[in-house]
Amino acid sequence: MSEVAARPVHSAILQFLTRRRGRTRADWTDWLTYAYLFVGLAVMFAPVLWVVLSSFKTPVNLVEFPPTFLPYAVETVEVEGFDEPLPLYEVATEEGETRLLAQIRRVGLNAQMIDPAKPEAGRVVVAVADAKPVRHIQFYWGNYAQLLSTSGSNLWLYVYNSLFITVVATLITVVMNSMAAFALAKYRFKGNTLALVAILMTLMIPPTVVLVPTYLIVAQLGLVGNLWGVILPTVATPTGVFLLRQYMLTIPDELIEAARMDHASEWRIYWRIVLPLSAPALAVVAIFSILSRWNDFLLPLVVLNRREVFTLQLALASFQDENQIHYDQLLAMTTLTALPLAFAFIFLQRYIASGIASTGIK
């Protein structure tokens, strides 16, 4: 029976995999491609999936070895004479059969058990090695509940702050960088090279290395504890200017000349002609900026000193203290912070990908 059922499924998968546009038969390179992509799927996605699933585990389930992939809960049973429900175990007896027993308490390698069907038979001592807990898959929401109760209504505040920083910084970055890129790509003027070099020089400065001086400047501007204090230092991304300039070089100068003939102002040329044509490169810069701002950690850590201005990433860090990491809540928080981006990406990925695709960044 089962073989018969399996065959059509098998051939369907085969058909699915080998069906190709243009050609009818798949050659070995297609198989290689699929093999690679499926290995890639496992390597790229399994860790993420595992984090998400682990966020639904109980603290005890979380630290066990070997770790389980799915969240499990131990089956329990009500036994007469005990106030609390007892966990159920499958115990292999010496005669080679398995019995279902409820565990009363465990002491080291031995456990006291009782038969839930016949509690009057009394307690039995069982070696732990012979007992296997009876478990079923269960999603435990406690980590999320605890997270919500500790951060409370603040959680929305963090989301708001993160969103505000991300959106505002990205908008400013896109406009400011593209203006600079426009000037550097489409004008010949004295100091052109100097300005380009000045911006490109900063390309290599790791932000971590200038953390303290940057903080000093933010403090002098009076922006400590202010969302603008983490927005302004990050908007002049040299990477953005560099990418946009490279792209704008490919826009034909004739277009601009023609517009000047029509008495368009320089701003109009930039805003109405160059910017729309650079949309794909702008998309790349925007994604770059969104991802880095959303995930920013060190600068917000020093600059944002009050809870009202905390970002999600800072809240995430609260689950590590001097002596321990609270994995349960950390996992829940991780899932929660990554979710918005994941959804945004799932909805936008066609646009993003085709946007970048048509840039062919040159």
Place this chain on the structure above:
Amino acid sequence: MRATAALSGAIAALAALPARAVEPVMHGAQKALGIKQMPWVFLIPNLLAVLLFSLMPVFINLFYSVTGSDRLYPVDRPYIGGANYETLFDCGNYLDPSTCSRDLFWRALGNTLVFVPVQVAAMIGIALFTAICLNRDIRGRGFFRSIFFFPVMLSPVVVALTWQWILQRNGALNGLLTSIGLNRVNWLVFPDSAFFWSVFVTVWAHMGFFTIILLAGLQSIPRDVYEAAKMDAASPWRVFTRITLPMLKPTLLVVFILCVIRSVQTFDELYVLTGGGPGSATILIVQYIYEVGFAIQPRNFGLAAAASLLLGAVLMIFTLIQLRLARGRNL
């Protein structure tokens, strides 16, 4: 095409608000200054921000590096000359980092110089291969594209904690190994395997971004070029080396530059994953500077600044080489 239009429409709509406010200012500027000065008007906001938040910190660092004490404000710091640089160069034997007083600085610099080429090569190689796979006429292309891009969206701390959790003695990888009857391996305890995983995890986390850019580059190669090659019955390898690679070169250059920058700046992931260990096998230069100048009390801004300027000198040389390489490419 419609997708692009939709996206640019969305961006334009969002950016329209500040733009409307700016427009009259820009028109006024053009009237007052003339067209000749307009590039500067376009440049000024970005230049100001660069000056204030990128170049100024470097100058403050320069000042920090020749002054002492753990005070933050330059006025509070006494001048100490080149003492910090002397400390960094205080070595018994310049060929052996363990004889240096600041052996960790030299180890970190050395590790970085090994890490960057290895990681960049692995990153670009894997990203290119993935992009080529995704560029084929396969089913579920969008799905696979999303999968490979997904880790890019995770924050570095999350990436590191996830992998730390996978790689630790009682982690998922060892759980997998024991379930198929193999022995556990303590992945992060041995210098070589820790180094391997450092490269692996950083490639895992950032590869998607470069894959997508490379995919875009591949898709911009006109189809008819390939059709012509097919007519000539050229071998796939020949097609790849004679058509794909040359036509992809501009994209590869951008990817290479971005990748090197990112690689040199690698910090958060490894700081959480290995802390630079075992011993100092995976400590990179940015971590060293962060620890000296920020994480360890009392903070030694001066020494960190001196180290960062030395790093800057090394990077400057690399940038110059890059610019020279790029000159042929209309940069």
Place this chain on the structure above:
Amino acid sequence: MKLNAILSGTTLGLAMATATHAQEITILCDDVGFGCSTMAPIAERFNEENPGKTVKLETVSYQTIVEALPVQLESGEGPDGAIITDLGGLSRYYLDLTSHVDAGYFEEEFGRTLEWLRGSDRKSKAVNGMPTSLTVNGAYVNLTLFEQAGVPVPEEGATWDEWAEAARQVAEATNTEFPMEMDRSGHRFASFAISHGAELVDEEGNPVADEGLKTAIEKFVGWHKDGTMPLDLWGAVGGSTHRELFEDFLNANVVFYFGGSWTLSRMDTEVGDLFEWAVVDTPCGPGSCTAMPGGGALVGFKHTEQPEVVGAYIDYVSQPENYKEIIAASVEIPAAGTLIEEGVDYPGASERTKTALSTFTNQIPKMAPAAYRFQGWRYQRAMMNALTTRISQVINDELTVDAALDRIKQDVELAIEAAEGN
């Protein structure tokens, strides 16, 4: 000099005026033990009893307090007060509470910790804050494994070597993965080092790398080489990173775990009756049987515009009944002398946990003077960091023990030199 002027000159006017509410103060604290959540009821009561004065508690991450707060204080920003753990390192920012609190009472109850808060200033009589709770390093032992192995549990006064030997026997007999583990923390290692006769810091506040430290490092590294301790903590991690693996103890993968009193709250919920455990008297070395004290302090900062409110609030928290309430709620060891002697009733804790708490408390009188001196030293963190970094290097054969000793001393001297600006 000029730089500063230029910087202030460039202020773009974006600065939003920080709204200073009349008589409102902000206190930063984290959420562990004696922290924001256990202090909240007291703060509320204070606000009710003192109309017009408001105390706002800000819960932040530990990293914020350790890494961000000092930079903020240095730039004159930051909260009015905080619960901090780097007692000596931040001393120049503290508000002297002498005129706001009963200094005699403070001196009597918290005398020793008050000294730590004064940093390197030996002549000072300032009351720089109120010590919150006391933490004590200590050893957790899996009694069930001992019982199953039939190995007697070493008595009070047993040495580190005897414990290591016993733990090895137990691990072998019960097939437990590892005999011993210790948090990767310079603070934990300091207990071990001082009990082996290490001084770490002399009376003048200079770092000491002596024979005692050498013996300790050699023994410790040896334990990592022979498998007494796993490489996961001290072997695998580098730099100044703190790392713990207490879940190994919770999962009965290790016989003896050297951690501290702060993990007690996890024992009831995560171990339950999985196995019998106990906190044992700190093992002895040739020098002493010392553990390291630790803990935080509630302090006010000089730059506050409301020193009276800060003082009044700290005074309020320090009142015996309020203080006792917080300690009981956070299941921690009090820092106040009288309470240590009297004992505190912890309503929420199990019998086992209460016994463990009293074992921890019993270690306090046994602490070596060197341990106290080290805890109050302004450059303690520099030393602890040097210890973790260099010992990990020795375990990985990057340095010899002698080179590590030189390097440790050098690291701290450099830190002192840099901090004092010579």
